[in-house]
Structures are given as structure tokens and as C-alpha cells.
Amino acid sequence: MKVRSILFACGVFVCALAGYRSASASEVLYDRTGFVSGQQSFVLPMDLSGPGTLTITLSNVAWPEQLANLNLLLGTASGMMGTEMGAGTETFHIATGGRVFAQWFATAQGPLSLGLYSLDVRFQPSAATVPLPASLGLLASALAVLIWRRRPRAPASGETAS
Numbered sequence: 001m002k003v004r005s006i007l008f009a010c011g012v013f014v015c016a017l018a019g020y021r022s023a024s025a026s027e028v029l030y031d032r033t034g035f036v037s038g039q040q041s042f043v044l045p046m047d048l049s050g051p052g053t054l055t056i057t058l059s060n061v062a063w064p065e066q067l068a069n070l071n072l073l074l075g076t077a078s079g080m081m082g083t084e085m086g087a088g089t090e091t092f093h094i095a096t097g098g099r100v101f102a103q104w105f106a107t108a109q110g111p112l113s114l115g116l117y118s119l120d121v122r123f124q125p126s127a128a129t130v131p132l133p134a135s136l137g138l139l140a141s142a143l144a145v146l147i148w149r150r151r152p153r154a155p156a157s158g159e160t161a162s
Contacts, residue, residue: 002151030121036067036106038113043103044121050097052125058104059118060087067115069107076100094123 029046048054060070074081074092076099081092094100108115 027123027125028121029123030102030119033061033116033118036108036115036117039105039107041103041105043101044119046100046102046121046123048094048097048100048123050125052094052123054092054094054100055089055122055124056085056092056102057089057118057120058085058087061116061118063116064112064114065108065110067106067117068109070104070117071106072102072104072119074100074102 030044034042054074056072056074058070058072060067070087072085074085081100082090102119102121104117104119106115106117
């Protein structure tokens with residue numbers, strides 16, 4: 001019984017070590033779907049914490065009809081970052097943090113002059129990855145303690161076994 005408990009505790013410990021990994025702290029800065037009536041433009045100011053990668057996904061949703069025109073510009077107070085993008089996914093490498101502006105323009109079409117767009121903006125800092133807490137190790141040690149506490153004990157001297 002004792003050997004089996006020790007082997008079980010060792011197995012849990014090995015699984016805990018195998019599950020240890022690092023996670024990257026990605027942020028969703030914006031994830032919305034919006035209406036366009038006629039011609040409209042929208043602005044999204046974003047404060048980025050430092051260098052990293054900004055991924056923008058702009059979608060032209062076909063409801064009630066697709067938009068006739070959908071474009072996005074990304075820039076800072078000192079100028080534009082890259083060229084104008086249409087529907088699709090673009091990745092921008094940010095050298096320093098600070099305020100970044102996304103501005104998108106849309107033109108609706110059809111008899112209602114209505115349209116729908118979807119915008120998803122994610123930022124992945126380029127700083128070192130964040131280690132996950134050793135929760136599996138803590139769980140393994142707690143299970144080992146519970147197994148150890150549950151083991152049968154020999155009766156103390158002067159006691160009778162029941």
C-alpha cells in the first residue's frame with residue numbers, strides 16, 4: 001500500500017512538471033460589430049503599454065447587403081502606420097507604446113443604405129512571457145498530503161486494535 005501511494009504521488013508530481021508552461025498576455029482592445037448608415041467614419045483611440053504586435057481584423061458583413069466600401073487607417077499623432085487596409089487581417093509591429101488611433105470608413109449601399117461591419121483589435125506585448133502559477137505543483141503536493149494522511153496508522157502502545 002505504501003509503495004503504491006508513493007508511486008501515485010510521484011506520478012502526480014511528474015504530470016505537474018510536464019504541465020508547466022508560459023502564457024503570453026494578449027489583450028483584446030476592441031471586438032465589436034456595428035451599423036453603417038450612408039457614409040460614416042469611426043475612430044478608436046488605443047493606449048498601448050509598450051512594444052508588441054497589433055493585429056486588426058476588419059470584416060464586411062453581408063447584412064442586409066455588403067458595404068460598398070470599407071477601409072481602415074492606423075496612425076499616431078506623428079503620422080500614419082502603414083497603408084490603408086480593406087476587409088481582412090493585418091498585423092502591425094509597434095516599436096514603442098503610446099497612443100495609436102484606428103480610423104475606419106464605410107459606405108453603405110442598397111435600397112436601405114445600411115450595412116454591417118465587424119472589427120477585432122488585439123495587442124500582443126513583446127515583453128517576456130508570463131509564467132503560469134505552479135498550480136499543478138500545488139495540487140500535486142496537496143494530493144500527496146491527503147494520501148499520506150489517509151494511510152492506515154499502527155495503534156499506539158497500550159491501545160487495542162478494533
